Amino acid sequence: MLHPASGCFVSFGGMFVSFQVCRARRAIEALMELRPDRTLRRRASGGTEEVAVADLAPGDIVILRPGARVPVDGTIREGEGAIDESTITGESVPVHKQPGAQVFEATVNMHGVLAVEVTRPLAESTVARMIALVTEAQAARAPSERFSEWFGQRYTIAVLAGAVLAFAAFLWLGLGWHAALYKAATLLVAASPCAIVISVPAAILSALSASARGGVLFKGGAALETLARVDSFAFDKTGTLTTGRQEVVELACEGDPDIFLARLAGLEAHSEHPIADAIRRAATARGLSPLAVREARAVPGEGMVGVDDEGVLWAGNERLAARMGAKDAPSERPAPVGDLDRRAQTLVLLGRGARYLGAVTVEDQPRPTARPGLDALRARGIARLAMLTGDRRAVAERIGADLGIAPAEIHAELRP
Structure with a gap:
């Protein structure tokens, strides 16, 4: 025996x-939890009905309210808003979507009501393909x-x-x-x-x-x-080589910077965007209390508009500045603001009517361990180190330069 x-x-x-x-x-159950069970589908005769996501077919129109997860892959037909794609791409900043843009299953509609046409059945959607890859890899x-x-x-x-x-x-x-x-x-x-x-x-x-x-x-x-x-490594940028958390890096204004930042934080207090959160944290770090702003509203893909004791106040990107009547050429902005505009960072402008009050730059910072980790790989003879990101090329190249990654190995503005 x-x-x-x-x-x-x-x-x-x-x-x-x-x-x-x-x-x-x-692992598979964690992916399944990203899917909503039910969603709103537009009836052909008008109105909406709540249906199971599994019953959706290509050509159906689903209605996404703020905070709703995208049930299946589709294309926006009506409305515009910001979509949090971090579950799929890893990018921490929501992406502004307009009619004609593609949306992916398990991403989150941050604001705005969207009408999305289903382009793939549930069995062929993004999460379904992810589950198939995980199952295949484990098997x-x-x-x-x-x-x-x-x-x-x-x-x-x-x-x-x-x-x-x-x-x-x-x-x-x-x-x-x-x-x-x-x-x-x-x-x-x-x-x-x-x-x-x-x-x-x-x-x-x-x-x-x-x-x-x-x-x-x-x-x-x-x-x-x-x-x-393996002789080559490719790294995702956001959350891997960087912290994945936006931080205010520089500030430029004409006047008291504390009053400027408190006014900007007061307007951004009405927003849930990660950049707004970074601005509020910067004000708190300086011990500032946000100034009161009322009647605040979001302009999808552009920024925020509100009213304080001195009149209409706005904060956002160049498109919002042009909408409010401000001169959008960087050379025509006040010198400190124009200097910031040339940085390879996200720029948030603050103004009142057609007048610029100042600007801040916001960016995702490299992890403290990223450069030593990459150097350790180089010391072990790894020939190629590449960075992949859906972020803007200028931002990707700046992060890559900080980490010693060759420009030819920086791949930016990628899609899922």
């Missing part, structure tokens, strides 16, 4: 496999695992045959059947294939678990083994 330890090895092997299956199931077996299983099956047959032959040989040599059986069983235990069968899955699982604790996720053992031959 086999030694009890052999049974333990087999049990541990089954436990490791079950653990991997559970990890795959949890894929590393080459060493496949070889281990192939060799283990044949080795097991060889060991069993060898034990039988050893039992017969010992009997032929004159040993009693009890002694011959004992020696053959000893050979069977000593040459047990359990260690071979369990060694590779255990080693891979240990490596995957250790990397996960360090914040690195691999798409299964096959990807882990391939890493030994």
